[in-house]
Amino acid sequence: MNEHPPQDAPPAAPLAAHAAECEACQSAPLPIDRIAMLLDGAEVSLDTTVLSARVMVRLRRELTLAGGVPWRAVVSALVRALPALPAVVACDTYALRTAYVLGKAILPAPLVAYVVLSYGALLLLFFGLTYAAVPVLVARQGPTRTVAG
């Protein structure tokens, strides 16, 4: 069946071959032609191409899981995301320092330091979560290459 998967055209040959071999059929012959005619009426009304297309959508996710983590795509996404990190950190550091200086003018220094450091820690957490999400998002997206056919 490798080169020729089972085709759907129903030949009467299997019935004839069975009747020729089967001892029970030979002792009490069956109306093979009539049975073949009857079976040939079992038509299938199914658009297999549409069916496969729908199934393929569902299978894509399974395929990604079957293929494991696409490390190349993960590394590529991280490499593209990392250059922006120093600029973002520099901007935030500047903003936090400015907030500390301004805050110190109207509030006690320890309180301002507490607020600014808490906010800084929160920002660090968000950055960590954002970059940790990259592999997850890449894995959920599935194979990135285009597929012919």
Added chain:
Amino acid sequence: MATDEALIGEVAHGDEPALRELLRRYERPLSHFIYRYTAGRDVEDLYQETWLRAVRAAARFEPGKRFSTWLFQIAVNLCRDWRRRAPPEASDAADETAGADEVERIDAGVDALRLLARLPAPQREVLILRYFQDLTEDETAAILECPKGTVKSRMHQALARLAASVREER
């Protein structure tokens, strides 16, 4: 042309073109097998589930085994499970908007499907695989995991039942 076994190996590594090719090769025989087994009910669900299980188990596919046998074994097992769950009433596939000739043609098809559906499952499986899928007795026995002699006897029982139906029609 890559063999089915090579393609399922690629599928195990997440190769989408390989899966597309396997779908293309087997969409017709597999979906038609399910359609005839279930008389046209829940075909899409069973077809999808068969491929889902095949993809999930692709990494465990034994290289010495034939892919077609393995795939049809999955489908047969799913159809058997479906049969235990499904309500007994067969669906009417006749299109209400079709013309008289068309309705007659569809009715004939539906009757044939209903006759198939009335056969006991083991006989129906053998008949569909041997007659419609044109598989050999050895291949059928491998899919159903039973001796060749059992395939022969089930085939005879199925034909005898159908012959009785033919006689009733007269």
